[in-house]
Structures are given as structure tokens and as C-alpha cells.
Amino acid sequence: MEQVKFLLDENEIPKAWYNIQADLPTPLDPPLNPATKEPIGPEALAPIFPMELIKQEVSQERWIPIPKEVRDVYRLWRPTPLYRARRLEKALKTPAKIYYKWEGVSPPGSHKPNTAVAQAYYNMKEGTQRMTTETGAGQWGSALAFATRLFELKCTVYMVKVSYEQKPYRRILMESWGAECIPSPSKRTDYGKTVLKDDPKCPGSLGIAISEAIEDAAKHEDTKYSLGSVLNHVLLHQTVVGLETKKQFKLAGDYPDVMFGCVGGGSNFSGAVFPFVADKLTGKKPELKVVACEPKACPTLTKGPYMYDFGDAARTTPLFMMHTLGHTFVPPPIHSGGLRYHGDAPLLCKLVKEKVIDAVAYHQNEVFKAALTFAGAEGIVVAPETAHCVKGTIDEALKCKETGEEKVIFFANSGHGHFDLGAYDTYHAKKLVDYEYPAKLVKKALEKVPKV
Numbered sequence: 001m002e003q004v005k006f007l008l009d010e011n012e013i014p015k016a017w018y019n020i021q022a023d024l025p026t027p028l029d030p031p032l033n034p035a036t037k038e039p040i041g042p043e044a045l046a047p048i049f050p051m052e053l054i055k056q057e058v059s060q061e062r063w064i065p066i067p068k069e070v071r072d073v074y075r076l077w078r079p080t081p082l083y084r085a086r087r088l089e090k091a092l093k094t095p096a097k098i099y100y101k102w103e104g105v106s107p108p109g110s111h112k113p114n115t116a117v118a119q120a121y122y123n124m125k126e127g128t129q130r131m132t133t134e135t136g137a138g139q140w141g142s143a144l145a146f147a148t149r150l151f152e153l154k155c156t157v158y159m160v161k162v163s164y165e166q167k168p169y170r171r172i173l174m175e176s177w178g179a180e181c182i183p184s185p186s187k188r189t190d191y192g193k194t195v196l197k198d199d200p201k202c203p204g205s206l207g208i209a210i211s212e213a214i215e216d217a218a219k220h221e222d223t224k225y226s227l228g229s230v231l232n233h234v235l236l237h238q239t240v241v242g243l244e245t246k247k248q249f250k251l252a253g254d255y256p257d258v259m260f261g262c263v264g265g266g267s268n269f270s271g272a273v274f275p276f277v278a279d280k281l282t283g284k285k286p287e288l289k290v291v292a293c294e295p296k297a298c299p300t301l302t303k304g305p306y307m308y309d310f311g312d313a314a315r316t317t318p319l320f321m322m323h324t325l326g327h328t329f330v331p332p333p334i335h336s337g338g339l340r341y342h343g344d345a346p347l348l349c350k351l352v353k354e355k356v357i358d359a360v361a362y363h364q365n366e367v368f369k370a371a372l373t374f375a376g377a378e379g380i381v382v383a384p385e386t387a388h389c390v391k392g393t394i395d396e397a398l399k400c401k402e403t404g405e406e407k408v409i410f411f412a413n414s415g416h417g418h419f420d421l422g423a424y425d426t427y428h429a430k431k432l433v434d435y436e437y438p439a440k441l442v443k444k445a446l447e448k449v450p451k452v
């Protein structure tokens with residue numbers, strides 16, 4: 001029978017992460033201090049991040065060794081399988097070959113522990129006792145709860161209050177791994193208290209939760225903050241995905257022509273494609289096409305201008321050079337909670353700006369339809385986030401059917417949708433709303449972006 005899974009042995013988990021900063025034609029624009037508009041130094045980040053992660057953030061080294069203790073934890077689910085989606089190919093009657101890398105086999109169910117484990121490890125090494133973070137629907141919070149548990153650190157997760165109340169299952173998962181989960185806005189922080197004073201019924205937002213988690217870390221000597229996407233070191237840790245995929249394509253005797261991934265902050269997509277983008281940047285595979293998939297309701301890469309902006313709504317972060325819809329932009333309530341971010345990772349944005357990477361945007365109904373086609377053929381019910389690149393993949397495969405091209409198509413399958421079945425239920429009931437691009441709201445939000 002024809003092979004469906006391309007598997008690596010445990011000892012083939014990569015021994016170093018790939019740092020694309022080493023291969024960029026021009027360096028990344030540095031993050032700026034919002035008050036002075038001067039580049040920020042490492043000392044500005046030291047109160048909230050461990051030194052090793054700050055070093056990785058600015059490193060120009062091509063390869064950064066993965067500590068043995070981190071690889072030891074990775075072994076619980078890595079290397080993850082690369083699948084050839086033969087049943088999907090048949091269902092679509094396409095001559096294209098479709099592959100996907102499956103990150104849903106991790107204990108929290110997504111790619112996110114690839115960085116959570118590394119971050120918890122460096123914090124443990126440098127004496128941190130407790131880590132704080134924010135979470136929306138709970139994917140990131142549960143990944144950090146899992147990772148901190150394995151390295152015996154305490155974990156405090158500020159969870160957006162509406163999600164805390166409406167989506168209890170990931171909260172229970174976090175608590176099962178021993179994390180403390182607090183609905184945000186809360187009375188734990190000064191910022192939370194101010195918000196509650198103005199609006200006692202405030203449903204919360206990711207921006208508010210970020211501000212609370214940072215304040216908590218900054219005020220406690222033994223506590224550090226952690227971010228699950230966007231930053232350079234997070235994308236770096238996710239390159240284990242793409243490095244494994246490259247070896248697995250060798251086993252399969254193929255190399256992708258087109259690669260798709262979904263983008264919220266950009267970490268799973270970048271992690272999967274950067275080791276291949278390296279071949280494009282160095283001229284080995286100039287024809288490779290790489291496509292980022294995002295929601296039409298929050299079209300950061302396809303509509304957002306490339307400029308300096310804050311990473312959060314409360315203006316606590318430095319200014320980052322990125323495609324942005326404005327830090328005050330609140331996207332419509334689509335079901336892909338993980339893709340509702342106003343900006344994107346600066347590394348990814350630069351490559352999109354320089355046309356090395358393309359971007360497309362989809363409506364949520366067409367995205368869920370594609371996810372069900374995939375589930376019907378391959379069995380996996382993917383996360384609503386992931387469904388965006390399933391849509392991109394299926395469209396490309398159908399184009400190949402028309403032209404007769406036998407393209408090799410890849411997509412990064414970032415996680416399962418078992419905690420998001422409510423969204424599928426809404427789709428089945430035909431109650432899912434497609435939101436048009438909120439041009440007016442974006443225009444208003446862009447007016448609030450600081451001038452640099």
C-alpha cells in the first residue's frame with residue numbers, strides 16, 4: 001500500500017532551532033521605546049523576560065542549540081507525523097499531492113507547547129518561581145500550564161472574562177495541570193482595578209489581559225511574563241516543526257511547490273515554513289510559493305499598513321515594525337479566537353512586505369466548509385484557526401485539477417478543534433456570520449497609531 005505517514009525516530013528531533021534572522025537580506029527594524037522613539041536595549045526587557053530569551057530575541061546566529069532537557073520533554077509527542085492526504089486528494093480528484101504536518105498530537109492539542117516548554121525551561125534555569133500570561137480561548141494558557149507543570153513552576157493565567165465564563169473546558173485543562181486561572185479584568189492588578197472601576201461588567205479583551213499579566217510579573221521579583229506568539233524567540237522555537245518537515249519530505253522523495261499555514265500572531269506558520277523560506281532566500285528554491293492565510297474579519301497582512309505600532313491595546317509594549325490594523329482595533333467576534341490579533345510577528349511581516357511570502361484572507365463560512373471536507377476525507381476535525389489554511393490548500397488543489405498540474409502542496413496542521421465544537425455547531429445550524437472587512441473601524445484605529 002502507498003505510504004500515508006512519514007515518521008521520524010525520537011533521536012531525529014532537531015538539536016538546534018533555525019534562526020531566519022541570519023539569512024535576511026537586511027536586518028529587522030528594531031523595537032522602539034514609545035517615549036523616546038529610540039531602539040530599546042535588552043535591559044528594558046529584563047524585568048519581565050529571562051536573559052536567555054532576550055538574547056535569542058536579538059541573536060543573529062543561524063542555529064541555536066535546543067537544550068537536552070527541552071528535547072527530553074519534546075519526546076512526549078515529537079517528532080510529529082507528516083501525512084500525505086491521499087484520501088483528500090481522491091475526494092477532490094486532484095492530480096496534486098497534498099501533505100500536512102500534524103501538531104495536534106501534543107498534550108494540549110496544538111503547536112503551542114513547542115515554545116511553552118522552551119520558555120518554562122529557561123525560566124526554571126534562571127530561578128523564576130512563577131510565570132504569568134494571558135489567554136483568550138485558552139490554547140496558549142493551557143500550553144503554558146502544561147509546560148510550567150513539567151518544570152515545577154507556578155503559573156498564573158489571566159483569561160479574557162467572556163471566554164472564562166463561556167468556554168470552561170480549557171480553563172479546566174489549565175487547572176488540571178495546576179495553573180491558577182483568573183478572569184480578566186481582575187482585582188489582582190492596578191490596571192484591572194481601573195478597568196473594573198470604569199466598567200464593572202467589562203467582558204475583558206486580550207489587550208487588558210496582557211496588561212494584567214505584565215503588571216503582575218513586573219511587580220514580583222520571582223515572577224516573569226511569557227508570550228505565546230509574535231516575538232522572534234517564539235517563532236524560533238516553532239522551527240522544530242519545519243526542520244522535522246524538511247527531513248520528512250526527504251523520506252517522501254518530494255519538496256513542496258506551495259506551502260500554506262494560518263496566521264494569528266504568526267508562530268505556527270513561520271515555524272513550519274522558515275526552514276523552507278531559507279532555501280528561497282539563499283536562491284536554492286527561488287520558485288517556492290509560501291502563503292499565509294488569515295480571516296477577512298481581521299486581515300492584518302492583506303490590508304494592514306506596514307508601520308510601527310504597539311503590541312497591545314493598553315500601550316504597555318515597545319513599538320514593533322509590522323503590518324497592523326491599529327492596536328485599538330477590536331476584530332469582530334469570529335470563532336477563530338487565535339487569529340483575532342491586530343498585528344503579526346515582525347519577522348513574518350517583513351517577509352510579506354518584501355514579497356517573499358504571500359497572504360490571502362477568507363470568510364469563516366467557506367473556511368468551515370473546507371474543514372468539513374478535510375474531516376470527511378482524513379478524519380481530523382481541525383481547529384477553526386487551522387481551517388483557514390485547509391481552505392487555501394483545497395483551493396490550490398482544485399486549481400491543479402483544472403490545469404492538470406501535479407503540484408506538491410503542504411499545509412501546517414496546527415491543532416485539533418475538540419474544544420471548539422461549539423463553533424462547528426453554529427456552522428451546522430447555519431448561524432455562522434461572515435463579517436465584511438471593517439474598513440471604517442480600521443481607519444479609526446490607524447489614526448491612533450503613534451507617529452514615528
Ligand SMILES: *Cc1c(COP(=O)(O)O)cnc(C)c1O
Binds near residue numbers: 268339415
Ligand atoms: C494559537 C493558535 C493559532 C494562531 O497562533 P499563531 O501564533 O499564528 O500560530 C493557530 N492554530 C492553533 C491551533 C492555535 O492554537
